[in-house]
Amino acid sequence: MTVEFKEEPTKVPISGGQSVSVAPKQPWPSAYRGSKYSLVSDENFTDSAVLKWEQRDLSVFGEPPQGLRSAMTLAGKSGGYGSFRVTARGEIITKVPAEDYPNVEDAPVSEGWIPTYLGTLSGTLDLGDVNLDPTASGDGVAVWPGLPFHHGERWAVSHENTLVWKWRDYRFESAFDHSELVAAYDAYRPTPGRLYVTEYGHVWVNVPYDDIMPEKQNEIRDAIAAWRDNAESKGDSTSLRLVNRRLVATSSTDDPADGHLPIHLGHLRQFDGGVVPRPVVDDESYYLEVGQYEEVWE
Known part of the structure; x- marks a missing residue:
């Protein structure tokens, strides 16, 4: 299945048993979480952005979803580069410096790094020999x-x-x-x-x-x-x-x-x-803490 990035709204559960519709480039009203990837420039590949997963000395590269770099640029990421997360529902989120974020007036904080929703991912990312979507065993683990x-x-x-x-x-x-x-x-x-x-x-x-x-x-x-x-x-x-x-x-x-x-x-x-697990953020101070850095230890 071809991987596809879609700039479309998503619904996010919030406190009080309610949910809100979040449009692309709007502040992300939930926990900053998910699989971690980056768009980077790498001279060993092309002049365009490449998708990267890494853990210390381990690095895996692939082709990014079309349109994602443009969305990151318009959201305020310099050059469209940097890290992003993909939630268990396929939502792509990133962090944007408050001074570069066009929708900072809608964010719960006005300084640091603002968690931002970009759109959704469908299809499986191609990271070469790494199997991101294995067949689940129907009998045991x-x-x-x-x-x-x-x-x-x-x-x-x-x-x-x-x-x-x-x-x-x-x-x-x-x-x-x-x-x-x-x-x-x-x-x-x-x-x-x-x-x-x-x-x-x-x-x-x-x-x-x-x-x-x-x-x-x-x-x-x-x-x-x-x-x-x-x-x-x-x-x-x-x-x-x-x-x-x-x-x-x-x-x-x-x-x-x-x-x-x-x-x-x-x-x-x-x-x-x-049903997909969905955390409900019930403490607004979380956004101030999680926005202190682009990358935070988990």
């Missing part, structure tokens, strides 16, 4: 073969078995019920922790092997064996390398043997009628 960092909205399963989006001291619950998704998480990892929801509806989690429920350990072993056999038989060095990097990054000893396994729980359509 699988090893997550896609991007292992900065990919997906980072949610947390709380002690109350709800989905919460957290950043620093802020906690925003989803506007919707996700009891089936939370139950799927609990079936493999009984302790509260993170899960990631990508722009293509996939849900993946980090699972320490020692934390896996005993009745699920054989299933996880089988999933690892199936993934490794498939990757090695196809010569899929990209998947092997990405999973290994996640294991090393989540290991306290830099040994992949004791890292956290990236496990693909499935697709949102398998849980709760396919």
Whole structure:
């Protein structure tokens, strides 16, 4: 499917059980989140902008959606370059310096970096050998073969078995019920922790092997064996390398043997009628804090 960027409005849940329609280039009235990409200029490619995903020394390049650079330029991003996020609903958002933002009078703050809505993404971004939209297993779980960092909205399963989006001291619950998704998480990892929801509806989690429920350990072993056999038989060095990097990054000893396994729980359509988690920002001070820098640690 051809990737397409559309400048169209979207609806965003807000406090009080309401929602608002947000037009392109308007301030983003929700948590700044999602898969992280950038439009950059790279002399190894062309004079035009290229799409980039990176994690430290890992970089993957691709063709950006047509029209996105122009939209970023008109929103106030210098040259149309810089980072942007893609939410679990495919909404593209970015941060624009307040002094360059044409709609600053509509923003909740008038300084720093203003979270801004640009439009929606449809179709799958082409990042070469990286599989951003794998087939979800209809029977059990699988090893997550896609991007292992900065990919997906980072949610947390709380002690109350709800989905919460957290950043620093802020906690925003989803506007919707996700009891089936939370139950799927609990079936493999009984302790509260993170899960990631990508722009293509996939849900993946980090699972320490020692934390896996005993009745699920054989299933996880089988999933690892199936993934490794498939990757090695196809010569899929990209998947092997990405999973290994996640294991090393989540290991306290830099040994992949004791890292956290990236496990693909499935697709949102398998849980709760396919409803997408949507955080409700109920503290306006969040926008001042998140706008202090273009990039903030999550």
